[in-house]
Amino acid sequence: MIATIKSYALDGLKGYPVDVEVDTQKGIASFDIVGLPSGAVKESRNRVRSAIRNSFFDFTAKRTTVNMAPADVKKEGSSFDFPIAVGFLASTEQISSDRLSEFVMLGELSLDGSLRKINGVLPILISALQAGYRKFIVPAENAVEAAYVEEATVYAVKSLSDAAAFLGNMLEIAPVEHKIYSADAARNKYGSDLKYVKGQAVAKRALEIAVAGGHNLIMCGTAGAGKTMLAKCIPTIMPEMSFEEAVETTKIHSVAGILDPAEGMIKTRPFRTPHHTASLCSLIGGGNKSTAGEVSLAHNGVLFLDEMPEYNKRTLETLRQPLEDGVVTVTRVARSIEYPARFMLVASMNPCPCGNYGSTDPNKQCTCTYNERKRYVGKISGPLLDRIDLFVTVDGVEYDELRSSSEEESSAEVRKRVAAARAIQRKRFSADGIHTNAEMNNAHMEKYCKLDPGSEKLLAAAYRKFGLSARGVTRILKVARTVADLQGRESIAASDIAEAIQYKAKERLLDD
């Protein structure tokens, strides 16, 4: 007889239903899987056979055909093991098929019959709910992740035999209890805190402004000046993630298979630090499975590029489109997938290849020629620089005697101000479909960046003095908006503009 099990598969971040049909007949023993299975799906026959036998069910050789509908879409992953096994048991009438149609089933099987965690449970559940499915059976390890989906009734099972007992009404399993999302306090992966960073007042303020307004930031400084140390403090001052943001980010991490099953949800903003040897696909996404890249894993968080000019130039250039649009579309022959990629770019760089240009230390004098420096910083193209709002010089200069008396501010205090500024932005942009000042377009700026005559005058003077471009002025205005938000000011004051100018991005990294 034929048994049909509902399951789900993923195309990027969207799920689509897959019907797993299992038919067993008398005849020459065989086990065929049809319906465009990929490698992992074809291999599932071996796992299913062992799992069924080791769960003390009967796997007497029969002519078995498994069909996965729709038959024209390639099926990937190992999450069909469990539905195939249940389908086989129902088809051979070892379990009752009365309740099968109620559930969507997902899971990978271990040879001993236990269920293993699968990737992408959250996006599957969300898609399936929209399609009208309400009840799910998932591996126990995925229970926490599934618990955050409110309307779903999720049964987490440990093994095939438990599932069989449950479906046969011989075992009572309570649905997973729904969890209420609460953002974690900033996780301190590196044990960093701004209070341990001595001095660096200019750079710390730049971090605060950048995080408060979601502005892209570039830190330039000699080797050993403390750029990386500062960057590691960024997670400690990032504002909490809202539930919607957390879901967006968790979906991507879940599909990529890097979600911690015990956490079930990404509760702190991601801070991604790809190495400078990163390939184009690893950064943007792609490969034969069209997986999400670092830009998407950093969605709602920070992408930190340490030593930016060391990255492949072409790889860097591909950042332009996600920086502009907040999404990347990974297109391959078979399919095209859109991944969200709204991240804050933080980059650090040396001023020259030897790393000592501009150093005041007599033992660290730069030996690079003008052309070497030009080539080095030239790797960061003008269009890319256009998308970076803040520029700060980080120096390793220490003034111990001046500082010994003063207490450094802790990350928690900075974070409070950042959160307040973000709250103002959320309120202001509630109808505009954007989240932060950095995302403002011309229309938004017209509305929210009005200047009084004094500020106009200052900006005009700066325009002449510093030879600013129109784009440069736009960036200054955005940053000034954030500075005003940090002060809790309704409108931009001249002093906000003035401070923004101190961090003005460079049109060219070499001033001559």
Added chain:
Amino acid sequence: MIEAYKKAVIWLQSEAGFSSGVINRILSLPESAVIRIPDDPAGSFAVVKSAAGEKAAEKISVAAKNSDAFKKTLARMEIKGIKVVVRGESDYPEALSEIDNPPPILYTVGDKSLLKSRSVAVVGSRNPTIQGEKTAYAFSEVLAKCSLTIVSGLARGIDAAAHRAALDAGGKTIAVLGTGVDRVYPAENRALYEEIAKKGLLVSEYPPGTEAKAYHFPERNRIVSGLSDAVLVSEAREKSGALITADYAIKQGKELFIVPSAVNSECGRGSNKLLKELQGAMVLSPDDVIEALGLYRAPDSDATDMDLDVNEEKIMNRLQLGNAHFEELIAVTGLKVSELNALLTGMEIKGLVYRAENNCYGVY
């Protein structure tokens, strides 16, 4: 008559390909003899031989067969509006003709009268520190305001800063090029080149179209110094071209001024070493230069009536002692980071302070 003479000199340079030394020897001949050379090279053999030796004379007779380069030079001058000043002409600056191996010919674009104005050469590193560049700018600005023409070499770094300062101050400037006067080298100084062509003077001893050669630049430096009444060096590395200019200044008997650099500065090592030998050359402010040249400083109208608030004054008082780091200025003023950021921007716009490397600030 004078036109024919000019043409003859151009011919000697473009067509016969003589160096300035040989041309100078030929120019010691009577004017009429010089004019006759291009028309009758064979007939001039004896005269040229008597002035510049047999080799030169032979070269002239060979050159006569092919008159392409000469025509090209004239065509380029015509198209690009290039004028020439030759040695012996009244336009030719007297001071320049007194140096060793004076350029027999100067191709010019712009205001030729500047050749005879009082002038100071400002030279230095092509790869200066921000501080060095600002110093050069500040000195040049004040000197230009005192009606001194600023002479330099249109190189990047100090040279460009000096030209820029003179133009910004509404003063005059001369760029002495190591290429043909119609070429921009380095290319990034094109805007500066064009502005100098309009408001100042571009000079070169090389025929139009000549490309940059490494040996041109040291040669050119004798003109930079020769055209000027004084030479000011701000930041020269060891073996820097600016030191060659300084050397010429000493040989040519010009005033030499050197701005000291920090003791550990790589960029200023060459100029500091020279300063150690010539301690009298040290200048600490533009006023020192003005005083040494026997001029007086025009009162600066916009700086006198500037009102400073209390924090600005604290900052200015501190920066008069030397550059200071942002954190030090926090300690001096007691302001918050955001307040100091805003204040410093205002002071930058007013032209009171500038931003040096590593979040340090300085005064002009």
